[in-house]
Amino acid sequence: MPDLVVVGDLVTDVLALTAGPPEPGTDTTGTIRFTGGGQAANTAAWLAAAGCAVTLVAAVGDDAEGRDRVAELTAAGVRCAVRAYPDRTGTVLVLAAAGERTMIADRGANLRLSPADVDAGLAAAPAATHLHLSGYVLLDAASRPAGRHALAAARARGLTVSVDAASAGPLRRTPGFAGWVRGADLLLANDDEAAVLGDVHTLAREVVVKRGAAGASWGTEHCPARDVPVLDATGAGDAFAAGLLAAWLGGADRAAALAAGVAYGARAVQTPGSRP
Numbered sequence: 001m002p003d004l005v006v007v008g009d010l011v012t013d014v015l016a017l018t019a020g021p022p023e024p025g026t027d028t029t030g031t032i033r034f035t036g037g038g039q040a041a042n043t044a045a046w047l048a049a050a051g052c053a054v055t056l057v058a059a060v061g062d063d064a065e066g067r068d069r070v071a072e073l074t075a076a077g078v079r080c081a082v083r084a085y086p087d088r089t090g091t092v093l094v095l096a097a098a099g100e101r102t103m104i105a106d107r108g109a110n111l112r113l114s115p116a117d118v119d120a121g122l123a124a125a126p127a128a129t130h131l132h133l134s135g136y137v138l139l140d141a142a143s144r145p146a147g148r149h150a151l152a153a154a155r156a157r158g159l160t161v162s163v164d165a166a167s168a169g170p171l172r173r174t175p176g177f178a179g180w181v182r183g184a185d186l187l188l189a190n191d192d193e194a195a196v197l198g199d200v201h202t203l204a205r206e207v208v209v210k211r212g213a214a215g216a217s218w219g220t221e222h223c224p225a226r227d228v229p230v231l232d233a234t235g236a237g238d239a240f241a242a243g244l245l246a247a248w249l250g251g252a253d254r255a256a257a258l259a260a261g262v263a264y265g266a267r268a269v270q271t272p273g274s275r276p
Contacts (some may be wrong), residue, residue: 002249003053003127005159007118007150008040008134009110010058010073010082011090012065017232017272018097035273036072037092038110039166040134042235042274046242046264048077049276052249055079055128057121057150061089061109076276081121085112096232096272111142115149122153130249131159132241135166138181139174148180160185160249163204164241168192178203186248188241208244208258210237210265216244216258223258226266235274240265 018030036045044056056078060066066089070080090108094101122128131154137147154161163181171177171193178197181187187204191211194200200207208218215224243264248257268274 001051001053002130002246003125004047004130004132004245004249005055005057005121005125005128005154006040006044006047006132006134007057007113007121007147008043008137009038009090009107010036010041010056010060010069011038011092011105011108011110012069013037013092013094013234013274015094015096015232015234015273018095021097022095031272033272035275036069037094037235037274038090039136039164039238040132041069041073041078042238043132043134043164043242043245044078045073045076045275046239046268047246050242050246050264052246053079053125053127055081055121055125057113057118058082059109059113059117060084061087063089065089065091066109072275079124081117081124083112083117083120085109087112094234096234101232101234107136107140107143110136111140113137113143113146115146118146118150118153122157129159130162130245132162132164132245135164135177135181136170138177139166139170151180151184162186162188162241162245164237165189165193165197168196171196188237188244190237208261210240216240216262218254218258221254221258223255223262225262228266228270230269232272233269234272236265236268238274239268239276
């Protein structure tokens, strides 16, 4: 199975599940739970579940939440090259209803991620052949040097590279993103993110477009979504990325890799939270 390094955020998700959209100015009944989250951490957890050897490079606070987040991932089979900083662990408030989710993010210690952290993570995974970068690292000026260094260091070591475009809103506010990821081996983006980036097929050797309920596309290949009940869409894209990467790096062709990604995404939406 593939050996990968994943670089990006590790946070605590505060997940609020409601039957319908929250009503402004009044109370909305729902279920609230605290879980591990973060795009990179979620993808790493799903990769480990797929049987891959995976190392997560991330930053947390030197606090109980950070220790809990690392312990969860270690128990799930993820090798954690995670540095604790004298800061608070990042937190994301996730409002999930009717298959949609809205996130309010406090990145906390994730902003401390540095090029030195990336180098330490790569040194801890000498057998890795691929690096996957969460776009969130590039979307904030504080962590951007670590993201750009991760791409350069991976290429210098002969690793293949994939990037998840992360989120359409921050992409609109970060016009340099396309230039930073240009030349990646694989770019993953949903329809909104692809629209912001423009002609995504000029940015990477391979481009996969996640289309939610419409499935996913890779060049001329298309895989429809599975007809499953949707409880919570949080982390579905991260699960999709993990399924696709595990298959593709394991030698699968485009059609089979898309099918694997869609299968993992379907698993994710049927349970609350963003992890296996």
